[in-house]
Amino acid sequence: MQLSSTTLALLETLDTVSGRKLSRQEDLGTLIELAAMNQQQSELNDLSFLAKFVSKTYGIMERIGRGAEGYDKLTQQFTENMEKGKTLLRVLIGTGSADVKHQFESTYFAMTPSALQALLELFYSLSWYKNWQIDNRSTPPIP
Numbered sequence: 001m002q003l004s005s006t007t008l009a010l011l012e013t014l015d016t017v018s019g020r021k022l023s024r025q026e027d028l029g030t031l032i033e034l035a036a037m038n039q040q041q042s043e044l045n046d047l048s049f050l051a052k053f054v055s056k057t058y059g060i061m062e063r064i065g066r067g068a069e070g071y072d073k074l075t076q077q078f079t080e081n082m083e084k085g086k087t088l089l090r091v092l093i094g095t096g097s098a099d100v101k102h103q104f105e106s107t108y109f110a111m112t113p114s115a116l117q118a119l120l121e122l123f124y125s126l127s128w129y130k131n132w133q134i135d136n137r138s139t140p141p142i143p
Helices: 005-017 025-037 041-064 071-093 098-108 113-135
Strands: none
Touching: 005 025, 005 113, 025 041, 025 071, 025 098, 025 113, 041 071, 041 113, 071 098, 071 113, 098 113
């Protein structure tokens, strides 16, 4: 998908503030672009909020380990919010081209460990978008 110069500039900003940790930058740009083109900023905002929650929860789960107190509750919250995030992701890509839909379906929704890892990476990238939004509340939304 062709990204606008505004989206490309935002991606560069996000990559900089993340310390160059965005591994799913192109797909993040596609989501930002689709949201802008289809008046789905609210859906993107909700998705980025859930993505940040999922990313943080996953980090905590990895740090404390399976045997820790509260791990089961974290697992439940992680799973529920991962599913909500996937639903919103499908809404956003639903307005994209057949190529975009196929690329996202095969990369993020396949029932494989690599697809789960890719989805976690995309959610991590989305969490940086959410961080940027929080830090720039007084700035008009982009794009």
